[in-house]
Amino acid sequence: xxxxxxxxxxxxxxxxxxxxxxxxxxxxxxxxxxxxxxxxxxxxxxxxxxxxxxxxxxxxxxxxxxxxxxxxxxxxxxxxxxxxxxxxxxxxxxxxxxxxxxxxxxxxx
Amino acid sequence: xxxxxxxxxxxxxxxxxxxxxxxxxxxxxxxxxxxxxxxxxxxxxxxxxxxxxxxxxxxxxxxxxxxxxxxxxxxxxxxxxxxxxxxxxxxxxxxxxxxxxxxxxxxxxxxxxxxxxxxxxxxxxxxxxxxxxxxxxxxxxxxxxxxxxxxxxxxxxxxxxxxxxxxxxxxxxxxxxxxxxxxxxxxxxxxxxxxxxxxxxxxxxxxxxxxxxxxxxxxxxxxxxxxxxxxxxxxxxxxxxxxxxxxxxxxxxxxxxxxxxxxxxxxxxxxxxxxxxxxxxxxxxxxxxxxxxxxxxxxxxxxxxxxxxxxxxxxxxxxxxxxxxxxxxxxxxxxxxxxxxxxxxxxxxxx
Numbered sequence: 001x002x003x004x005x006x007x008x009x010x011x012x013x014x015x016x017x018x019x020x021x022x023x024x025x026x027x028x029x030x031x032x033x034x035x036x037x038x039x040x041x042x043x044x045x046x047x048x049x050x051x052x053x054x055x056x057x058x059x060x061x062x063x064x065x066x067x068x069x070x071x072x073x074x075x076x077x078x079x080x081x082x083x084x085x086x087x088x089x090x091x092x093x094x095x096x097x098x099x100x101x102x103x104x105x106x107x108x109x
Numbered sequence: 110x111x112x113x114x115x116x117x118x119x120x121x122x123x124x125x126x127x128x129x130x131x132x133x134x135x136x137x138x139x140x141x142x143x144x145x146x147x148x149x150x151x152x153x154x155x156x157x158x159x160x161x162x163x164x165x166x167x168x169x170x171x172x173x174x175x176x177x178x179x180x181x182x183x184x185x186x187x188x189x190x191x192x193x194x195x196x197x198x199x200x201x202x203x204x205x206x207x208x209x210x211x212x213x214x215x216x217x218x219x220x221x222x223x224x225x226x227x228x229x230x231x232x233x234x235x236x237x238x239x240x241x242x243x244x245x246x247x248x249x250x251x252x253x254x255x256x257x258x259x260x261x262x263x264x265x266x267x268x269x270x271x272x273x274x275x276x277x278x279x280x281x282x283x284x285x286x287x288x289x290x291x292x293x294x295x296x297x298x299x300x301x302x303x304x305x306x307x308x309x310x311x312x313x314x315x316x317x318x319x320x321x322x323x324x325x326x327x328x329x330x331x332x333x334x335x336x337x338x339x340x341x342x343x344x345x346x347x348x349x350x351x352x353x354x355x356x357x358x359x360x361x362x363x364x365x366x367x368x369x370x371x372x373x374x375x376x377x378x379x380x381x382x383x384x385x386x387x388x389x390x391x392x393x394x395x396x397x398x399x400x401x402x403x404x405x406x407x408x409x410x411x412x413x414x415x416x417x418x419x420x421x422x423x424x425x426x427x428x429x430x431x432x433x434x435x436x437x438x439x440x441x442x443x444x445x446x447x448x449x450x451x452x453x454x455x456x457x458x459x460x
Contacts, residue, residue: 039373080355
């Protein structure tokens, strides 16, 4: 198992290059929280159950991601600032596949 | 004025368990919560989700955990102010506090325990120009009294349970109900989805999908909304009320202005002793607090509540001696006259 490099642009527009482990069953939202790239209490509010959209992000690289499940799709249907490349970062598990992934955090609602 | 020993702000699992630990020390509790039901996030966000890390429960549904806690604290007769948000706090000369809610209900207690989780649940608002101007002038996020909508025209936006349920309910009351959702699919209980379909077929609900409300029209009161159907030009729907129902999100809210030390959207407490805040007599327990090594887990909230109650007891009765007693030894003596205790062993000769 190897670590992956991710490029995360925070809500202020600052890009951060971070390293995430692939063997800890983490998701993207948790990586953002572990690096404190968004204030606690403003991201991952529901804990990662696809029930609040506070971890919405825009995927800006060409990576093939895991397909959206019903819960995520339905939550995004009710969220704000949703774009074509919107995903809930809590629903994207960190795998070796994600190396080089670029994403931008959606603004806080 | 409601008076109690420990005033608990937040009726989630941590707040509810505080009633039990306080009860063992003969302290009475009153709880305030912005939600209309006890249980906090467990009841509001994920009642049907299982939790696997409550000690002694291999798995328990969040809703069932709340039900169990309510049963566990019943002997201690907790009282509640529900559907109201704790707004202001005043410290009296004797060191006790008065907490007033947004509806003006006053509570008096020598100890305040903030168990507010991530904050009070507030409606998520769509990003529309002049939205705030129309709030309470035709724009409502929560339906308090359905009679307000009798023979009026209503536009509801949203795709979840509350949008569906209120569309169904108001179909019989309002003169016209329009439901706008960004998708053709709705996420809600199957029978509500079917019912909306039926009402749509009967012409009782005007369904507009996939579409979004893009603007509000009116001078001082809502007179219409601009709706944009995907790929089409916007059009106006005349209406008296616009009700966006996009769920709730927690905000720390007014508690953040109580003079408490805040860090990372949470209240700093002394975790080496009793989870007291920088204001003596105000404690913060559960997800709402922070300290080095903090984990937002229900089981940690329970621990914090237990230690906090011992400290609250000493604050309320500084000269009264007490040591913690095991429930297995002392049983549970309720304020309602009930008593639970371990059965006594029988001593009898076998001949």
